[in-house]
Amino acid sequence: MTTPGSSARPSEGVLPCGVELDALVAQVADGRRPEDPAHQRVCPHCRAALADLRELDDELRGLAAEPAPPPTGLGDRVMERVGVMATHGWHAVVPERDGTTRIAAWVVALVARRAALTVDGVGDVRGQATPPPAAVAAVRAEYADAGPTPAQRAGAMGIGVAGRKVVVTVQLTARPGVPLPGLAGAVRRAVVTGVRELTALDVVEVDVHVTDLAE
Amino acid sequence: MLMTAPPPDTGPAVPADLDAVFTDGRHLDDEYLVRRAQQGSTAAFEVLVSRHQEQVFRVAHRLIGERAAAEDVAQDALVSAWRALPGFRGDSAFGTWLHRITTNAARQLLTRRRPTAPLDGDEPVPERDLPEERVVAAARTEALRAAVRALPFDQRAALVLVQFEGLSYEEAARTLEVPEPTLRGRVARARRALLQSMRGWQ
Known part of the structure; x- marks a missing residue:
């Protein structure tokens, strides 16, 4: 251990003998070659600082080796949230060579609705009527700042998106006799x-x- | 809505029942799993999570210092990874990319709570005159831990990645998105600061 007075003043970064502390740090921590081995062998300042640095390095290695096992169920809790996002995410995501295209789920809902309406025999089309509360809560938590309107949210609830894959739920009324x-x-x-x-x-x-059957 | 045709999938053929394969997906490499996850497979992502959660939690714990908050950070980081996955281009290893997300999540948490919970100053003062060497050593380790926690976040993050996770300066600089000389400077300042606080403690 060093005693006050003989030790380096690390805050100034230069030892009393003129050697930069950082050079010694690099030597100990990064295994760099000593800049002046002959000086180091005899200089008390350098030797003290090196001893100190080696001790710190050992202790940091000890700290690094301490296990920090993840809590049980961490992965499950992550996948629970991911699962909800994947099923009720707000955007379909299409990675392209030069950027990412995100298509809001309610846009998909709108497109699907219009497509369904073109079919002969279809009366009216809606998205899923009541979104599961768990889905709404998760979506609110993920998009707290720039949340969509309630109407958009309701429209999107019948749409499951994951990456570029989409699952669509449409509720419709049929004309009688079809x-x-x-x-x-x-x-x-x-x-x-x-x-x-x-x-x-x-x-x-x-x-x-x-x-239902449309009147 | 600008769109081009989907890029051709050059990966192995996809089995009909993905989930059955991924429950035993240990042999599949990260690159393949990332590609499947980017196409929407939560089963592929789950294998990635189980493979990397240890690393993510460990780094979060070292950056934050307490387990409960570290779990929050680890959870947020892994969920963010799922959301950000489409933008991951594979320029670095998946694990390195996770390091960046974890660091950002930890920084966010600390920024949010800074006004109420100081990170340093609340540590119990270790007894200095206990005879047993082991007790002294344990107290020193505790003091070092506190000194690491007391570092400014950017220095701590640099130190954790280089010294604790064994990243090269270049990898750590890319992970934290700073020039390599900046990163080197942070690690050096962190080591100097630790040296000084450990001297003060003796």
């Missing part, structure tokens, strides 16, 4: 084509809920 399985199939094809044409996203699933 065979429903055929109608649902036609809606699926229209939504897949419409969304792909306008957004270049992959619609991997279209859930069609026929909720």
